[in-house]
Amino acid sequence: MAFIGFTGKQDQLLDDKNRMAIPAKWREHFDAPAYLTSGDEPCIAVYTKAAFEAAAAEVLSLPASTKEGRDGRRKFFGDAHDVGKDSSGRLLIPQALIKHAGLQKDLVVVGAGEWFEIWDKAAWLAYAGGGAGE
Numbered sequence: 001m002a003f004i005g006f007t008g009k010q011d012q013l014l015d016d017k018n019r020m021a022i023p024a025k026w027r028e029h030f031d032a033p034a035y036l037t038s039g040d041e042p043c044i045a046v047y048t049k050a051a052f053e054a055a056a057a058e059v060l061s062l063p064a065s066t067k068e069g070r071d072g073r074r075k076f077f078g079d080a081h082d083v084g085k086d087s088s089g090r091l092l093i094p095q096a097l098i099k100h101a102g103l104q105k106d107l108v109v110v111g112a113g114e115w116f117e118i119w120d121k122a123a124w125l126a127y128a129g130g131g132a133g134e
Contacts (some may be wrong), residue, residue: 006111011121014105018098019090020118023109027089034091038079038100041127043110044093044118051114052080093118 010023022030035052039045047055059076062069081094093103106121119127 005113006116007113009108009110012107012109012118014093014098014103014107015090018093018095019086020093020107020109021088021090022085024089026116027085030085033082033084036081036083036091036093036097037076038097039117041117042101042120042123044097044101044103045112045115046091046118047115054114 006026008025012020012023014020022034029048032049035047035049037045037047056076059072062072064070064073079097079100081097083091083094085091101118101120102123103118103120104122108119108121108124110117110119110124
């Protein structure tokens with residue numbers, strides 16, 4: 001069956017080395033590096049290589065001659081990190097993105113179609129009204 005996108009929510013943990021396990025049902029989609037960037041809300045957006053390339057094409061379609069185009073490029077590419085998964089299927093999350101999302105130990109990952117998001121659990125519960133986790 002073709003991949004239709006990341007779906008569902010799951011609780012996760014951030015370990016003391018700033019690593020988080022990719023949920024097992026999503027791991028197979030990350031043979032190449034994952035691309036992490038700041039989300040519009042206080043979260044981290046995680047893309048496969050193909051999804052990142054598609055999103056990058058959208059950002060690059062904005063004219064660089066406009067403030068909107070330049071700002072979009074700076075935010076999307078300036079905050080982006082390519083991160084490989086380790087042998088246990090964990091991502092090492094860069095400190096700048098941890099700070100952006102306000103991540104503590106307890107996390108929630110949320111499927112968002114072409115990408116998934118990493119949220120601090122308390123922030124997700126406040127944002128979503130308490131409906132996180134499976």
